[in-house]
Amino acid sequence: MSNQVFVFDTTLRDGTQGEGVSFTAEDKIKIARKLDELGVHYIEGGNPGSNKKDIEFFERAKNLKLRAKVTAFGSTRRKDTIAEHDVNLNRIMESEVSTAALVGKSWDYQVTTALQTTLEENLAMIYDSFRYLKHKGMETIYDAEHFFDGFKRNPEYAIAAIRKAEEAGADWIVLCDTNGGSLPGEIAEIVAHVRTLVHTPLGLHPHNDCDLAVANTMAAVQAGVRQVQGTINGYGERCGNVNLCSLVPNLQLKLGYECFSDEQLALLTGSARFVSEIANVHMPVNQPYVGAAAFAHKGGIHVSAIMKDPKTYEHIAPELVGNKQRILVSELSGQSNIIVKAQEMKLNINLESSETRLIMNKIKDLEHQGYQFEGADASLELLLREGSGEIEEMFTLESFKVLVEKASSNGVKSEAIVKLKVRGQTVYMAAEGNGPVNALDRALRKALHQFYPQIEQMHMSDYKVRVLDEKDATAAKVRVLVESSGFGSTWSTVGVSGNVIEASWNALVDSIRYALIGRASASHLNNKLNQDRGLVNH
Numbered sequence: 001m002s003n004q005v006f007v008f009d010t011t012l013r014d015g016t017q018g019e020g021v022s023f024t025a026e027d028k029i030k031i032a033r034k035l036d037e038l039g040v041h042y043i044e045g046g047n048p049g050s051n052k053k054d055i056e057f058f059e060r061a062k063n064l065k066l067r068a069k070v071t072a073f074g075s076t077r078r079k080d081t082i083a084e085h086d087v088n089l090n091r092i093m094e095s096e097v098s099t100a101a102l103v104g105k106s107w108d109y110q111v112t113t114a115l116q117t118t119l120e121e122n123l124a125m126i127y128d129s130f131r132y133l134k135h136k137g138m139e140t141i142y143d144a145e146h147f148f149d150g151f152k153r154n155p156e157y158a159i160a161a162i163r164k165a166e167e168a169g170a171d172w173i174v175l176c177d178t179n180g181g182s183l184p185g186e187i188a189e190i191v192a193h194v195r196t197l198v199h200t201p202l203g204l205h206p207h208n209d210c211d212l213a214v215a216n217t218m219a220a221v222q223a224g225v226r227q228v229q230g231t232i233n234g235y236g237e238r239c240g241n242v243n244l245c246s247l248v249p250n251l252q253l254k255l256g257y258e259c260f261s262d263e264q265l266a267l268l269t270g271s272a273r274f275v276s277e278i279a280n281v282h283m284p285v286n287q288p289y290v291g292a293a294a295f296a297h298k299g300g301i302h303v304s305a306i307m308k309d310p311k312t313y314e315h316i317a318p319e320l321v322g323n324k325q326r327i328l329v330s331e332l333s334g335q336s337n338i339i340v341k342a343q344e345m346k347l348n349i350n351l352e353s354s355e356t357r358l359i360m361n362k363i364k365d366l367e368h369q370g371y372q373f374e375g376a377d378a379s380l381e382l383l384l385r386e387g388s389g390e391i392e393e394m395f396t397l398e399s400f401k402v403l404v405e406k407a408s409s410n411g412v413k414s415e416a417i418v419k420l421k422v423r424g425q426t427v428y429m430a431a432e433g434n435g436p437v438n439a440l441d442r443a444l445r446k447a448l449h450q451f452y453p454q455i456e457q458m459h460m461s462d463y464k465v466r467v468l469d470e471k472d473a474t475a476a477k478v479r480v481l482v483e484s485s486g487f488g489s490t491w492s493t494v495g496v497s498g499n500v501i502e503a504s505w506n507a508l509v510d511s512i513r514y515a516l517i518g519r520a521s522a523s524h525l526n527n528k529l530n531q532d533r534g535l536v537n538h
């Protein structure tokens with residue numbers, strides 16, 4: 001039996017059945033192009049019998065010239081009708097795709113309960129629908145809905161249903177674990193049994209309700225299925241479909257099956273992030289293979305070992321799936337984390353140097369106070385540069401004052417006054433803002449502008465506050481994370497204090513120092529780091 005496994009992507013159909021996932025026709029076109037580059041064999045674009053958006057997608061897909069087979073989804077004909085008059089089947093043909101995937105019932109209980117028809121009529125619905133589309137010259141795929149549940153209750157009927165599709169000429173029979181409740185052992189056993197009963201090539205369409213969709217699909221492939229139906233990032237109805245971003249590397253790199261070329265597999269991480277951006281669904285950082293933390297090392301013992309050989313803590317080379325190794329610096333760091341980070345920043349720090357230990361201890365102290373440097377690369381870089389003696393003071397704070405006034409007839413007014421020492425001069429500046437932090441930010445920039453006019457090229461692009469010890473309510477410490485943009489880059493800084501204005505000030509000052517000191521060399525690097533973390537758009 002060949003090692004080739006055909007990848008059927010249903011991100012644009014079953015993926016959109018996931019809560020919070022919706023694509024415009026234009027989104028679908030962009031994703032289809034990306035999936036085609038990635039090397040999937042089938043792109044199920046939607047259901048032309050369902051809505052106008054999907055009809056538009058198939059209309060536009062005619063001009064895309066994709067290598068992948070664009071596939072339209074639908075169901076077997078409605079009960080007590082004839083296939084030739086079935087609106088949904090005719091819409092599939094009008095979409096002029098090469099391939100149709102038709103879902104049909106294979107569990108007797110679903111026939112009598114959901115369809116409310118007889119077992120014989122359902123078999124006729126399957127036969128008529130496939131015969132009709134085959135006569136029109138289409139490649140056809142039978143998605144045998146609820147196959148495993150049906151087989152467990154009434155194996156004769158489940159087999160009769162797939163045999164009807166085979167008899168009518170279906171090119172693939174795809175066994176569906178529609179409710180996602182099956183286990184790998186059952187899947188393997190049932191697939192092996194079905195292989196002895198039908199000649200048509202088999203596929204699997206699993207759902208992830210037991211978090212077993214990847215394991216189930218691997219078991220099915222080992223038992224002989226050669227088409228896997230899944231989605232990018234596992235989007236899909238309820239708990240989702242099988243995640244192709246985990247499944248394909250497992251099949252290819254762990255079991256030796258062929259899905260994509262090596263070059264295509266290296267596009268996997270970029271494709272997963274692209275689809276997540278378009279779906280506007282945050283990707284978990286710990287998503288296997290393609291997540292930002294899939295190859296991120298935090299523990300000092302791990303980092304020390306991977307500096308000697310990455311295989312000590314990486315199950316594959318991240319580049320195989322287009323991901324990359326990252327080193328995180330935190331209170332769990334040893335000197336190795338600092339050294340690797342410093343190397344990334346092209347700083348001259350080495351293991352023997354007392355500076356390294358000083359920097360490490362300072363980071364541990366600050367994290368103990370509530371700082372967190374994983375999400376604030378610019379603050380971390382400033383610490384390292386300071387620790388290696390690279391940074392000269394650009395300005396110092398003498399004092400700041402913030403006034404917030406609420407008059408009964410007006411809205412809230414905020415004003416900030418800062419007093420700085422810059423190049424030996426004392427500068428006072430006041431500014432208003434739509435909130436106290438905004439007023440402080442404006443006063444600080446106005447004060448610095450005459451010395452550093454380039455400051456006008458940057459702005460605060462995001463601001464987040466996290467209360468660190470909720471038990472203490474308004475007396476708790478807060479951590480402020482500021483994201484700034486400018487000079488073609490985006491960078492993040494952190495400040496901590498028992499006072500939210502002071503925490504914001506600390507983060508703002510770091511943001512400005514970072515831009516003024518390091519923007520030429522470091523901002524580009526930081527932008528890359530942030531991109532890897534998915535903090536900025538790709």
Ligand SMILES: CC(=O)SCCNC(=O)CCNC(=O)[C@H](O)C(C)(C)COP(=O)(O)OP(=O)(O)OC[C@H]1O[C@@H](n2cnc3c(N)ncnc32)[C@H](O)[C@@H]1OP(=O)(O)O
Pocket residue numbers: 014017047049050051075076077078079103104105114115116125145178237
């Ligand atoms: C396992 C899966 O994921 S299957 C795909 C699920 N995806 C979707 O449902 C998304 C797209 N669906 C839709 O846009 C709509 O449901 C449509 C256009 C398909 C149908 O809309 P409506 O005609 O209003 O029917 P409605 O959605 O209320 O009910 C589904 C009908 O399809 C019938 N049906 C369900 N499965 C099948 C099947 N395999 N073959 C034939 N008919 C079926 C049901 O019996 C029901 O018919 P009824 O109205 O006579 O009771």
Ligand SMILES: CC(=O)C(=O)O
Pocket residue numbers: 014103143144145146176177178179205207
């Ligand atoms: C076909 C399909 O989407 C299912 O059975 O889950």
